[in-house]
Amino acid sequence: MPAPIRLRELIRTIRTARTQAEEREMIQKECAAIRSSFREEDNTYRCRNVAKLLYMHMLGYPAHFGQLECLKLIASQKFTDKRIGYLGAMLLLDERQDVHLLMTNCIKNDLNHSTQYVQGLALCTLGCMGSSEMCRDLAGEVEKLLKTSNSYLRKKAALCAVHVIRKVPELMEMFLPATKNLLSEKNHGVLHTSVVLLTEMCERSPDMLLHFRKLVPQLVRILKNLIMSGYSPEHDVSGISDPFLQVRILRLLRILGRSDDDSSEAMNDILAQVATNTETSKNVGNAILYETVLTIMDIKSESGLRVLAINILGRFLLNNDKNIRYVALTSLLKTVQTDHNAVQRHRSTIVDCLKDLDVSIKRRAMELSFALVNGNNIRGMMKELLYFLDSCDPEFKADCASGVFLAAEKYAPSKRWHIDTIMRVLTTAGSYVRDDSVPNLIQLITNSVEMHAYTVQRLYKALLDDISQQPLVQVSSWCIGEYGDLLVSGQCEEEEPIQVTEDEVLDVLEGLLVSNLSTPVTRGYSLTAIMKLSTRFSSVNRIKKVVSIYGSSIDVELQQRAVEYNALFKKYDHMRPALLERMPIMEKTASNGPTEIMQTNGETEPSVPDTKHLPLVTQPANQANDLLDLLGGNDVMPVIQTTLPTKPASAGGELLDLLGDLSLTGGPTVVPAPAPSVPVSQPPFLLDGLSSQPLFNDTSAAIPPMTAYSKNGLKIEFTFERANPNPNIAVITIHATNTTEADMTEFVFQAAVPKTFQLQLLSPSSNIVPALNQGSVTQVIRVLNPQKQQLRMRVKLTYTHKGSPVQDLAEVNNFPPQSWQ
């Protein structure tokens, strides 16, 4: 049999192939030859054949039949064979292969070979792809080699040990003795790999970390020598002495200095020195500076050092090199929470990065920009961010839109600005906004009572332009349904009112129903909107016709709605006005504090948690924001800023514990109940989904009022009504009056009921109870009592009287039977 062709010749031949098919043919032919050669157990050419196989493997062809051959090569005495054999093992024989373990013995022998290059091969292979079993078996050998004086082997053994520890962390202890004098080595290879090993050990084990903390002075010394020493040609890179080692030492120092004052102090000087003396003209220098900045920010460094670090990052931002800018933005993102003010100084540079061509830089700049938005810069920032939203790639639009909404809710300087911003987002990135933005926006619009006319007009105009963006269309149709009367009335304070007829509005809504662009959800919105207009417009017949057509729609959802609305026209026409009345101001029922923390990322679904005892009810309060800060939940729930007490400052994250003090940790164990997804288009607790008006003067018998609380001059009276359609709901109005000479300001009324009840608190008329009975604060409570149990309530009152805060808890038990039976 002729000698198998040489590797280079095969490569040359395969490269002449002009098509994939031709290549495949050549490869198949060669593979067949190799296979038969393997079968013949030919020792001479095994090496050559395996090498060829590895080449073909790189081209993407299967090479598994060479696995055993690699093992044979490794077992051979010839260095050439071993070299290719180990290479083959690393490429073909990872731990997923069955024959993998057969290597162990060979490696063990080679680890003790007389030639260091063979030992090196074995160490390298073990260190790159040894399985856990192999590592277990051979750890002892590695440990032995870690103690050798041969630096060529020692450095490899150190990295091999790193791999062993990664695979089998329990073996870490075993390497501890060998690390004793690793750092006293002069050889940079050993030094570098030792630092890597120490880093790995410290990262994995707090005990090791404590143990190695004492190395800080030695590390500092080594680093100092590197910086101060003169030119060393062997380790020099662009004028810097062994930057790789410097970076690794800095990283180890970071881990050792973290949360330890003494260590951090010991490294302050050297960090300052590196930060100021490192050359920044080339990438190497910047790599070291980068690592230094990361270390400074992570340890307990003094403030001067931190400012130095942020300034370095600021300079990075202005660097021409994209890579440096990228790295700066990443680091700033990490530090913006802790060193907010320092980062703010670089805001304009960061905003400029929004216009960068590089996608990664843009993304980071966007995230950072959102982190830097605050009440002072909101207008300017939002202008930039909206411009960015206009022009950015689709992959950014969803995140950017969400970010804009969140920032707008937190810092909107005015209602009109807020709505304009939302409109802008919906019209430019309407198809990318997240699903939950629609209900959130609807709620926002509902609560901005004075802007209703303006909002509906703008949304209507937007609809005329473009009906393809579903979230925009949905919000618009909802608004038109609610405020269509304002639209046709031609009244608008904020801008020039448009003249729209009822028919034009209905045309638009009907257009949505038939358009191919509308999703089923959108169709549902527009049908409901049309229905609502039946109480606001006079063209009822037209609406009746539309509704009846859809009674036979193929879409089940639409059909159901249409049929029910039809019924509303026929049998229940007397209820129609009440049912379709204007929505009241909606409240978000907030959840308990700890639950909030678990649901971060601006989770806006309200959840109703179960506590051990009583379900909690929230109330808009000024304390809400303080509590949010204490809990650190800055972006937990959007808090709608309002100034008038008649609008609910939708509470987020208030922790109400009516059973005791406001305990922020522990306290009654809160088991967050699965949040019932509250459809925001209907106020919660109206389980029949009908009435939207709080006060129902209906046919129930008059229920006597009662005094619920009377103490220190504050008197609270309850008056009752039963909601007619749902006899399980009791509507209580509280009247708070003040007989003392001083006003009671910041008055907050909170209530809790036993588990079987559900409670809803609407917004108070005011939070000042005027002195001397000059007026009263009223507030409506709705209580759902499906089990018709005796109503009990616990109330908590807080107010400020004559400059001092007052707080009181009371039980209310004397409810008249008619209120709950």
Next chain:
Amino acid sequence: MMRFMLLFSRQGKLRLQKWYTATAERDKKKMVRELMQVVLARKPKMSSFLEWRDLKIVYKRYASLYFCCAVEEQDNELITLEVIHRFVELLDKYFGSVCELDIIFNFEKAYFILDEFLIGGEIQDTSKKSVLKAIEQADLLQEEDESPRSVLEEMGLA
């Protein structure tokens, strides 16, 4: 740590792949394909870093070859660029003005050099001289292996 390093041409041909974690063959192929696509689509003015899956990718183009490394979250991207550069310098010194063809025809040598420079994704030796010397010595060993054999073969005694 470095998870893997890839070398590939502008046409998407793989020239070297070194994996430092155990990955299934199928997954490797998929990742290589995906990553090549992403990197080759990058414009020249873009930064050398990108996020891909849960890793950071650091890549640099030298003539017709892309050198592409995947590192973890806590790794320093700028120094990784230097690592790539060091590897290129080693290849250059070894082959004498290295070009893609050298790596194609001597891929096993490229692997040997890489394995003398990195183990488990970490640098073994920061001295160029030291690494090159070790390769040189190992090559000598290989020659010693081969020469006696060919002499004996010539004499027909093998």
